[in-house]
Amino acid sequence: PLHKLKALLPSARLPDVMAESTSGVLHLQHAGNLAVSCTRLLQMRQETNYKMRIHYFLQQLLCEASWTPLDVASLVAESLPSPREQIFWKLVLMVPGSEDIRGFEEINSVLADWLQAKFTESELSDDVTSDPKDQIQTLSLYSSYRHTKGHLVNLHICVKVTRGTLSAEELESVEVQKELLGTSALMFLLPVQSEGIDSEEEAVYWLSAILQLKQMLQAKPFHPAVPLVVLVPQLEEGSLTEEDVRNGMMLQDLVSANLISEYLIVLIPCSTASLQGASRVSEALKWLASCCPCPPELCSQTFLQFLEDGLCREFSDRFYLDKKERQAACLPSQCPAAVIELYNSVISFLSKVVSSEELHDLSWPVTEFSECGASSVLPNLQWNTSEYIHWLQKAVLTFHIPEVNLPPSHAPWSSVCEEIIQYASLIPTSSRTQHVLLSQVNNLLDRIYDEWQESDLHRLGNEGPTVQDIAWDDIIALCINHRLRDWKLPELADIPAALDDDGEIMVCYFKDDLKKYQPPSSWEEARLRTQKEAERVPPSLGWKPKSPERLVSQRVQTSQMPSDNGLMLQQSTNFIEMDITQKIPEDQLLVRRLSSRLKVEKEENQRFEDRLKRLLDEQPEDLAVNLSLPCYLPTALLHASDTFQSMFRPLPSNAPQIQNVTCFATEKEPSKTVMSRLKELKRLLKANKEENLSYELHLSNILDISDG
Numbered sequence: 001p002l003h004k005l006k007a008l009l010p011s012a013r014l015p016d017v018m019a020e021s022t023s024g025v026l027h028l029q030h031a032g033n034l035a036v037s038c039t040r041l042l043q044m045r046q047e048t049n050y051k052m053r054i055h056y057f058l059q060q061l062l063c064e065a066s067w068t069p070l071d072v073a074s075l076v077a078e079s080l081p082s083p084r085e086q087i088f089w090k091l092v093l094m095v096p097g098s099e100d101i102r103g104f105e106e107i108n109s110v111l112a113d114w115l116q117a118k119f120t121e122s123e124l125s126d127d128v129t130s131d132p133k134d135q136i137q138t139l140s141l142y143s144s145y146r147h148t149k150g151h152l153v154n155l156h157i158c159v160k161v162t163r164g165t166l167s168a169e170e171l172e173s174v175e176v177q178k179e180l181l182g183t184s185a186l187m188f189l190l191p192v193q194s195e196g197i198d199s200e201e202e203a204v205y206w207l208s209a210i211l212q213l214k215q216m217l218q219a220k221p222f223h224p225a226v227p228l229v230v231l232v233p234q235l236e237e238g239s240l241t242e243e244d245v246r247n248g249m250m251l252q253d254l255v256s257a258n259l260i261s262e263y264l265i266v267l268i269p270c271s272t273a274s275l276q277g278a279s280r281v282s283e284a285l286k287w288l289a290s291c292c293p294c295p296p297e298l299c300s301q302t303f304l305q306f307l308e309d310g311l312c313r314e315f316s317d318r319f320y321l322d323k324k325e326r327q328a329a330c331l332p333s334q335c336p337a338a339v340i341e342l343y344n345s346v347i348s349f350l351s352k353v354v355s356s357e358e359l360h361d362l363s364w365p366v367t368e369f370s371e372c373g374a375s376s377v378l379p380n381l382q383w384n385t386s387e388y389i390h391w392l393q394k395a396v397l398t399f400h401i402p403e404v405n406l407p408p409s410h411a412p413w414s415s416v417c418e419e420i421i422q423y424a425s426l427i428p429t430s431s432r433t434q435h436v437l438l439s440q441v442n443n444l445l446d447r448i449y450d451e452w453q454e455s456d457l458h459r460l461g462n463e464g465p466t467v468q469d470i471a472w473d474d475i476i477a478l479c480i481n482h483r484l485r486d487w488k489l490p491e492l493a494d495i496p497a498a499l500d501d502d503g504e505i506m507v508c509y510f511k512d513d514l515k516k517y518q519p520p521s522s523w524e525e526a527r528l529r530t531q532k533e534a535e536r537v538p539p540s541l542g543w544k545p546k547s548p549e550r551l552v553s554q555r556v557q558t559s560q561m562p563s564d565n566g567l568m569l570q571q572s573t574n575f576i577e578m579d580i581t582q583k584i585p586e587d588q589l590l591v592r593r594l595s596s597r598l599k600v601e602k603e604e605n606q607r608f609e610d611r612l613k614r615l616l617d618e619q620p621e622d623l624a625v626n627l628s629l630p631c632y633l634p635t636a637l638l639h640a641s642d643t644f645q646s647m648f649r650p651l652p653s654n655a656p657q658i659q660n661v662t663c664f665a666t667e668k669e670p671s672k673t674v675m676s677r678l679k680e681l682k683r684l685l686k687a688n689k690e691e692n693l694s695y696e697l698h699l700s701n702i703l704d705i706s707d708g
Contacts, residue, residue, distance in 0.1 A: 059273060066272050067117045070282055073155045077146035079289035083153050086377055088366045089184045089292060090158040091285075093119060093139070094212055096191040097164015104192040107270050111233055112163070114272045115189055118281055119159040135170050136162045136179050141368050158182075158368045165212045171219060178381055180220035182366030185288035186228045186260070188213055192270060193240060206248040213249065217259050221363035225261040227291035228254075229284045233270045242267070262291050296364050297512070300379060303392075303505040307350065307399065307484070314346045314517050322530055323473050329534040333472040336404050338526035343480060344400050345520045351396035353513045359384045379508050392507060394490045401483055402426050404476075406467065413464025417445050420475060427479045429488045437482045444474055 076089050095112040121140035140159040145152060166174065174180060190209060197205070213228075230249065232240050242265045246252065251263045266284045268277040301309070319342065322334055365378035382388050404423050407416045424441045428434040452465040489505075 062273055062275065066275055066278050067114060068278075069120055070118050070278075070285060072119065072140065072157050072159065072285065073142075073144040073146055075282060075285050076157065076289040076292075077148040077153055077155055079286040080148070080153075080292065081290060082294070083148050083151045085151075086154050086156070088156045088158075088182060088295065088369060088378075089289070090160070090182050090366050090368075091119065091185045091187060091288065092180060092183050092216060093159065093161040094186065094188045094216060095161060095163055096189065104194065107233070108191045110272060111192070111270065112189065114277075115187075115231070115281070116161055118278065119161075121159075135164075135166050136160055136174060138368065143369075156366065156369050158366055162212075162216065165208065166215050166219075171215055174219045178367045180216065180363075181381070182364055182369075183220050183226055184292050185226055186213075186216065187231065187284070187288070188228065189231045190233065190240070190245070192233045192235065209249055213254075214259075217254075221361045222259070223358070223361045223363060224293040224296075225258050226293060227288050228260045228263045229288055230263065230265050231281070231284070232265060232267050234267050235270055239267075261293065296362055297510065298364070298379070298508045299511045300506055300508050303395070303507050306354070306507045306509070307396065310350045310353075310514070311343075311346055311480075311484075313514070314349070314519075315343050318342065318519065318523070318527075319473070319477075322527060325530055325534055329530075329536075331530065331533050332468045333470065333474075334526055334530070336406060336472040336476050338522045339473065339476050340401060340403055341520050342523040343476075345523075346517070347396060347399050349517045351393045353509045354396060354507050355389045355393035356510060356513060358510065359389060359508070360386065379506060383506065383508050391490060395505075398487060398490065399483055401479055409467050411467060413449070416464075416467060416470065420445065420470075424475075424479060427482055428486050430486070433482070433486045437478065437486075440478050440482075441475060444471065444478065 072091075076087075077083070080087065093115060095115060096108055116139060119139045121142055138158070138160050140157055143154065143156045146155055147153070160179065188209070191205075193205060194201075228251070230245055230251070232242075232245055234240075240248075245265050251260075251265075254260045255263065264284060264287055266280050268280050271277075319339060326332070326334060362384055364384075365381070367381060370378045370381055402423070405419070407419050411419075421438060421441060424437055425434060428437055448465055448469065448471060452469060
């Protein structure tokens, strides 16, 4: 063995072993060459290289996933408590500025960029970074449809970001441009706190955070209060706790002051390489959407629609109901002072609705979407400014009408007409439209006078109708209708901003405010007076039209009715409001006629009987001179004998024809027997029945024509 070992030893000095080892061959002189293999080492090196590459790509994928923007629309849609057709959601991010970063500058800067990237829409990323000087930038602004809880929701998303605190000029610019109008949620990123800072630096740290937060709360309208999420970066040592953040930022005080509705503190890692931070931000976003305040329950109408609806609801219903009851009870018109006060109180109430104090501080609409052409569902940006609301209030108050001084009850007709014309001349706003109203009022007064002349009241010796005979409700209605048609807008420098695409003035108000109207005490007293006066009429004889909006005035004349002494009582004509679109039965029509004239008949019955008796006793021959023929002549009267015709004398050609049912009386002829007089009376009764039938047939034809 020793010789064999010596034989294997090289006989000469070995060359450079390292160089030969590199080539993989080792020369052993007489023993030959020895091959050296590195396969295991190469395998280990390849495995290490592979693992490093896997780790590198994994980090790249994690980084990309961590920086990928969130699907804000889907997260908001699935978290909203009550989905609606149109949802506007606006988030404002607050990240530290360069002046707020003291220590850990790189970490704070990366975290701020990372949070912005999570809410940045790819289409707007270039626009956001194009103007870095802006303190408030738009990260996302888009609309998207989402299905949530079985509903198709049109989501309008807006995300804005602000860096650091704002100067006084920048804060004023934000308020003027209304950049934070319509904010739904706030998210605040605290900077990483340096280690080992003293109490003074810690106080500056919290004061800086509070200042930045309160600036945003001040720049937006106060109502409604919005939720807040505070993101707190965590280091391994010396990290802030939730209690530190709650006390340092005085979050509970902000909730008590109604500056924010709720708050949530979320701890996130300082590294953006993991998905833990992205997951926690996503959960915070869902919480913000679930706590999103509901949009204000605003109603929007054009200016004239708002006025007409308000007057119809609060004034017209009460006014026409009272008018129906008074006409059904044959009462004179309501006191015009009470009607005017009711109308003016409704106008004042509507002016308070459009100028409610709650509208001033309302954070609505979302500025970005109101400017992007969504005005069909959003009001204009100036709708709740102080100038515009005061202008609206002034515009509504221009519809007031002046108070009326009721003439004395004994005032002559000419004086009453003069005062009415003088009052009506105060209603128009321009001289060009004044003659229209005055013409309508004059026509109404002429009609009232003609009706008074056609009745028997003019025989009492008065010059004209009394104050109680005037249809004050019709006069006031004419004035109100004219004021609603003839009005002039107050001047406003910025009025174009308040108009819609059709040039209409839009009015926004709270629907619940319309339910707070209370009529004035004078109207309540007037209604009580109407009810007391109407109680004097028996309920069985009263009637009420079905629809006050379709009422028209129609003259209804009563027919002849025989009395015990052979005379026919004369009933004067009267206007009764009827719904001619409805066909009224004959028995119901008779009840209505009786109820409308019952009170007048009781007062005039005794007077007419005394007058007829006096005429029969003194001048029975001249009785027919004061009587006219009936409105409807039956066949029996048209073919009457000469004896019957001799009972009447022809009226003078210039005598007015009074459209009333005439009373007849037979002359006392002692030569006639009892049987002949009885036959004459039966013939007159038959003629009276035929007249009733002809009258009812004519009235039925009128009703049929109206139905057609």
